[in-house]
Amino acid sequence: MKISRPFLLTVPMLSMLLFISIYPLIYSCTLSFFYYYLTKPAEMRFVGLDNYVSALFSYPFQRAAINTIIFTLTVVLAEFLLGFGMALLLFEDFKGRGIVTSVLLFPLMLSPVLAGIMWRLMFHPQQGIIDYLLNLMGIPSILWLGNVFYAMVAVIVTDIWQWTPFMFAALLAGMSSLPREPYEAAQIDGASFWQTTREITLPLLRPLILVFVLLRSIDAFRTFDLIYAITGGGPGFATETLSMLIYRIGFMTFDMGEASALSYIVIFLFLTPYALLISRLLGERKTH
Amino acid sequence: MKRSPDVLRRGRKVLRYCLIAIVLVGTLFPLVWMFSYSIKPRQFLVSIPPVLLFHPTFDSYVQVLQKPSYLSAYLNSLIASTSVLISLVIGSLAAYSYARFKTRRTEDVKFWILSTRMFPQVAVIIPIFLLMRVLNLLDTNVVLIIVYTCLNLPIVVWMMSGFFEEVPVAIEEAAMVDGCSRLEAFLKISLPLAAPGLVATAVFCFMLTWNEFLSALILTGGKARTLPVELSTYLGLFDIDWGALSAAGALAAAPVLVFGLLIKKYLVRGLTFGVVKG
Numbered sequence A: 001m002k003i004s005r006p007f008l009l010t011v012p013m014l015s016m017l018l019f020i021s022i023y024p025l026i027y028s029c030t031l032s033f034f035y036y037y038l039t040k041p042a043e044m045r046f047v048g049l050d051n052y053v054s055a056l057f058s059y060p061f062q063r064a065a066i067n068t069i070i071f072t073l074t075v076v077l078a079e080f081l082l083g084f085g086m087a088l089l090l091f092e093d094f095k096g097r098g099i100v101t102s103v104l105l106f107p108l109m110l111s112p113v114l115a116g117i118m119w120r121l122m123f124h125p126q127q128g129i130i131d132y133l134l135n136l137m138g139i140p141s142i143l144w145l146g147n148v149f150y151a152m153v154a155v156i157v158t159d160i161w162q163w164t165p166f167m168f169a170a171l172l173a174g175m176s177s178l179p180r181e182p183y184e185a186a187q188i189d190g191a192s193f194w195q196t197t198r199e200i201t202l203p204l205l206r207p208l209i210l211v212f213v214l215l216r217s218i219d220a221f222r223t224f225d226l227i228y229a230i231t232g233g234g235p236g237f238a239t240e241t242l243s244m245l246i247y248r249i250g251f252m253t254f255d256m257g258e259a260s261a262l263s264y265i266v267i268f269l270f271l272t273p274y275a276l277l278i279s280r281l282l283g284e285r286k287t288h
Numbered sequence B: 001m002k003r004s005p006d007v008l009r010r011g012r013k014v015l016r017y018c019l020i021a022i023v024l025v026g027t028l029f030p031l032v033w034m035f036s037y038s039i040k041p042r043q044f045l046v047s048i049p050p051v052l053l054f055h056p057t058f059d060s061y062v063q064v065l066q067k068p069s070y071l072s073a074y075l076n077s078l079i080a081s082t083s084v085l086i087s088l089v090i091g092s093l094a095a096y097s098y099a100r101f102k103t104r105r106t107e108d109v110k111f112w113i114l115s116t117r118m119f120p121q122v123a124v125i126i127p128i129f130l131l132m133r134v135l136n137l138l139d140t141n142v143v144l145i146i147v148y149t150c151l152n153l154p155i156v157v158w159m160m161s162g163f164f165e166e167v168p169v170a171i172e173e174a175a176m177v178d179g180c181s182r183l184e185a186f187l188k189i190s191l192p193l194a195a196p197g198l199v200a201t202a203v204f205c206f207m208l209t210w211n212e213f214l215s216a217l218i219l220t221g222g223k224a225r226t227l228p229v230e231l232s233t234y235l236g237l238f239d240i241d242w243g244a245l246s247a248a249g250a251l252a253a254a255p256v257l258v259f260g261l262l263i264k265k266y267l268v269r270g271l272t273f274g275v276v277k278g
Helices: A003-018 A023-029 A049-056 A058-090 A097-104 A111-121 A129-136 A149-177 A181-188 A195-223 A225-230 A242-251 A256-286 B003-037 B059-064 B068-082 B083-100 B104-117 B121-134 B139-165 B169-177 B181-195 B197-212 B214-219 B227-233 B242-262 B264-271
Strands: none
Touching: A003 B083, A003 B121, A003 B139, A023 A256, A023 B121, A049 A256, A058 A097, A058 A149, A058 A195, A058 A242, A058 A256, A058 B003, A097 B003, A111 A129, A111 A149, A111 A225, A111 B003, A111 B197, A111 B227, A111 B242, A129 B264, A149 A181, A149 A195, A149 A225, A149 B003, A149 B264, A181 A195, A195 A256, A195 B059, A225 A242, A225 B227, A242 A256, A242 B121, A256 B104, A256 B121, B003 B059, B003 B242, B059 B068, B059 B242, B068 B083, B068 B139, B068 B197, B068 B227, B068 B242, B083 B104, B083 B139, B083 B181, B083 B197, B104 B139, B104 B197, B121 B214, B139 B197, B139 B214, B169 B181, B181 B197, B197 B242, B197 B264, B227 B242, B242 B264
């Protein structure tokens, strides 16, 4: 069998990728059928689908699934709307636009842990600036991070702060790559700003918007660092997403079997459709 | 009463600048707020209402820089970033192959590469954790270098194949006509021409690696801990030392902010996997 040189160039990369993708998938799958506590290795035994059953019917999993869906949908929608707005705002060139754009990208460059810490400071019950400002306006303090509802709000706000710049930058770049002719024609016809946006920008950007929204959804779905830093999943299970649940089961309870089963459920239930969608859209773009 | 178009236009302009200013403030405020805690004198750190005017001091920075675990974390983060160089080499070779020697399956393979980044990291890290445990590699710098190299590869491949595609084939072919081997053409022509792309990819991967948290959290303990994990350990249950935490965070964020600004042009390209060129 002749191995071509181009293929050889890709072998090191492919082997390492296999290590980080195929190997964990196979191992996880196998492990998910076993009872395996890291702290009690001697008791490891085959239990078939028990892990899956107990995971699917457990309150933490169902709660985490709902939390993840709520978080992802809210965050992606908000980030898209805000990001689109920001892109529209900054589309026309003005003096200092380069610097402004750079500054607006800062949140993206931070570690999500740091972003979480930053906002935790602001949501803090006593020293937090947010409650202080609320009080100034006559609104009573909210125990943000200790309240089941507001903790989720806090987490969502923080994620929006950090990741809207992504949507903004991507949409701005997309807008800049659109052809000029439709806009010139619209200007000649006397279209207003909103008309242009609705009838020209949005339809032309649609394929890109879909790709960006999907990319962001996948990442929002997996969010861990940020939530870990602000609330750690709490209070109770209020902000525990699927990623945090898997982490807690695997590395705080050390139930590796159940954690593996949960991982698989998550991977197949939620991510496969995402991956298929993105592949279809990217394929669409290539043929344009 | 109909306003003249000039007034309308100026009003719109003012509104636009106001909105931009609001967005700027909203973006910068948390950063500036936290930074202010890093230069606040100790006595004002816990005061309510928060004190706005004070004499800045660098006490918190001194305190943080004297903490052995922080310095060690900084060093560990630096060591872990060397994985970027490794993934650049391995990834660029593959990227060149995908750029120049396209087959019918190339797009599929590239998409599969992209999809490896879509799995929830927790799910993937469990088997790797167990393997590393068996190999006694937990809590070492090596394990992070290995894992980060793997994590950076998809990005390197996607970004660099885009950059290599932008190098005209004609130049390489001209060089080969003049007697260069393919390898020479690659090293002397394609690589230098794609150098800005290499730098951008390197910086982008550096940013991701520097900020990476989950793998470091799971795979390291006290010895090989990186900065993000170290920062998370300062989040005590009750009394958080905001001064030290802010200073630690500011020092940790500094490199990425600087480098990120340098490659601003390519940031969007990296973030969207080459779908748009910033």
